[in-house]
Amino acid sequence: MDTSRWDNETDVLVVGSGAAACSAAIVARSRGADVTMLEKATLFGGTTLRSGGGFWIPNNRFQKEKGIEDRKDDAVRYMARYSFPQLYNPADPRLGLPENEYDLISTYYDTASTAVNYLEEIGAVKAIQEINWTGRPQVDYMEILPENKGIRGRVLYSMGADGKMAYGGELIRQLKTWADGHGIKTLLNHRVTRIVRDQKGDVIGVEASSKDRQVRFRATKAVVFGSGGFTHNPELMLRFQRGPHFGGCASPGSTGDFVYMAGAIGAQLGNMAGAFRAEIVLEQALQDPKGVHNVFYVMGDSIFEVNRYGLRFGDEKRNYNDRAMTHFVWDPLRAEWTNMLVFMVYDQRTATLWQGFPPLPVQGTPAPHVISGNTLDELAQSIGARLAQLATRTGGFSLDAGFAANLKQTVGRFNSFASTGSDPDFHRGDFDYDREWTTFPPTVPGTKWPPEGARNYTMYPLSETGPYFAVILGAGTLDTNGGPIINRHAQVLNTEYKPIPGLYGAGDCIASPTANSYWGGGSTIGPALTFGYLAGMNAVPEPVKQGE
């Protein structure tokens, strides 16, 4: 080590501390490498720490134990069709996909369960299969597609001390415990600012800043990035995403550092218009841009969403990722995004029964993001007034003149659907996902629910009398999922689509193998753990770089 140039040396340097980074670090360490992790935040765990903590793992051991057959051909077809619908060709050997896109999906099927099993075997993770409130293993997020075949049980979580499934905090706790116990050096408050290469172009380390001090880290074998997306970088969001977003629940450090650093050394970017998305409470996001304000589930039954015309525009019980995609509808007569802001509308029943489930406040607590009215007309007027207050931050987005009249008609139409149990407009509640994932029993204990004789418990007529409530929603992200392109070894590719020696990536900082889709619960962390595992496995046998 050239002590005049490097402050630290390690075999494998890992940037970030979420699921992707931890998986790479732990796997590399388990194979004998000396490993250092650099995290720019004061907290360890990245976006995983704030997440639900699930990981979508096809063909996992729990499925096998339950006798659920999860064949490669089925799983790959499902992923390929959902991720690349316009290319999908069932008769083609690669299903119509370009080579690298197909490779990543095929590799994902082959490796995901291996990766989790490995992490379990070395004691880094204790996994458990999600069983939902109806007592069944979970379905996927696009279980409607024929290629999905309704296969259940792909969603795993970490198991908490109580033997039950636990959130992302527990997953990070388990990973961090293993890292600490096995000599992985984890440095917080270290912001990596530059990737260092030698004359040949091999990656040999990074520069970081810590408390205004520049620190140079030598990596003799490889640098692995698992540093998150660019949700909290407004310029990158504006310049790459497919439409307007209002933030997201990614950790505050998700500012696209890797996009810049990898871009500076000629990495090829991809999927930059892509994200894992969910609607977000506009006013909370404007007030507190780094907080968690996504609306993952439209909870309750006497509740729906309408756009600026007062019209429903989708099945409110569909998955959050695809629901957020419905916000990107361009209006050629107004030169604006029709559904940029939409309105969750509900009555006192839902406000009471599902209170405390975000964004529904606990009754009696202050909730400035909730707009109310004693009548639907009053509610419409209040929404309009609120939008006017927000105009400077929304491009002057406003309600159509017909909003109030249409809203009343929409209530009538929705109520008739709720009465018959059938929604011919958007088929709400017709699918397993709608009934099991996004419709839970009330949060108020002791409530008898579903109502006796309910034909479709995802819907219930809104009350004939007020008060009524509304929350303004925009599109948001969990995090973006575009960045440098990787190959099936998790190596970062250059603009000639060749690996940049010594550079790996996984998680939301790279062009996700999922593209713009969300295969099932844990479609974020599943690939993060899996390609992190591949990065770790492949980094260890890397030749030692000779340096500058």
Next chain:
Amino acid sequence: MDTSRWDNETDVLVVGSGAAACSAAIVARSRGADVTMLEKATLFGGTTLRSGGGFWIPNNRFQKEKGIEDRKDDAVRYMARYSFPQLYNPADPRLGLPENEYDLISTYYDTASTAVNYLEEIGAVKAIQEINWTGRPQVDYMEILPENKGIRGRVLYSMGADGKMAYGGELIRQLKTWADGHGIKTLLNHRVTRIVRDQKGDVIGVEASSKDRQVRFRATKAVVFGSGGFTHNPELMLRFQRGPHFGGCASPGSTGDFVYMAGAIGAQLGNMAGAFRAEIVLEQALQDPKGVHNVFYVMGDSIFEVNRYGLRFGDEKRNYNDRAMTHFVWDPLRAEWTNMLVFMVYDQRTATLWQGFPPLPVQGTPAPHVISGNTLDELAQSIGARLAQLATRTGGFSLDAGFAANLKQTVGRFNSFASTGSDPDFHRGDFDYDREWTTFPPTVPGTKWPPEGARNYTMYPLSETGPYFAVILGAGTLDTNGGPIINRHAQVLNTEYKPIPGLYGAGDCIASPTANSYWGGGSTIGPALTFGYLAGMNAVPEPVKQGE
């Protein structure tokens, strides 16, 4: 010159040969620089050669001559709102835009007319203002916005030998004539493959390949790229654009070379989901991917477009760019793009009267892209059959089961609108643009049109009897308009948003100042000429680079 390393030397090297490249080359030459242009195709002129040839120039001399006041404050507000609707804030000094985005728009207003005047003064271009078929200077493409104020006359063309406005071929002829007459060296069949920098990182030349030979070009002052977008690179289209496209009318060389080359040296990309768009005839584009098959205008009156549900989804007389944006609507219940393919439907009247205006064939000539049926049911059935034949190339896109029934209802509804002259659904024909830009008199000479007493000549009832016709349309591009970000001097910026010394860009190869909008006719070539002019002007006083 180090003859062992360089094959050629020039002051300013220009890559490409369309409007942006020619403008840069001519301006640099006019200021005394030695200039070489490299074009990879066998034809000179890039996409401009195939284009309409208009250039959108606010506050131009023709407007002044006609007493049309085109104030900066108005023009900038129009551009800012249309390009960044979600950010637009009329009270903000930068109108809500990030600094560079605002700068580029402000600079565009300040420079566009200066640039064209300059090209006219040196004799490189002879300009003429467009007067449309109704005898008026043209309106803009989003004349509906209040910020537009209905200002006319921003659209200029080159003037042909007959004193009339001419297409892009004439513009290129004029530019090339000047270049040839003033000692600009223009080399065809030279594909630039790499940007060469010195130790400091300054750009000092390029490598190119010509007939399998590698040639190295030294540029002592600067390299300017005007090399087009990435329409004809399916992988970049898939990995960056906001939704599926089926090609476009960009010159075949528009394969994103600059994205890769600039990416390799650390340029910061932007607007990569953006494009200048128009619908495209699916089957022609599949058959002949490099040809011109866009549908700029939905010509005729007894004609409309429907989606897979048999429903209209917009004003068919709106501008092509925003019309194509309506194709990107995601369906969360089918995991596909609802309007990925749509159907232009018309009757014998429009087929006859507007024959020969693409995509309507001259009657009696073979037109495999036209689907027909003696009844609407038969037409629906034929469309379904045609889609089935195309399934392997469209992700199996198909008609909804209700298509035929809805189509019949849509005909009835459209016919009632046509009778009253009012389209409450999409306001077709309510706007100057609709009536003047995209509705022309019939191509058949001597036809009396508009019909006597027509209240809205953009619409006419479809015949009660067949035959009926349909053409399948998808989204396409004129060309993409994302790439490296430039500043107001047309310098290419690196990932720290600082200029890369010696590197300039203009036209479709850089992140367009227009973002995703189309300010008016010539919104492509206007910025190309203007930022090309800035590149040329700023390249000449560049210090001589010392080289490697």
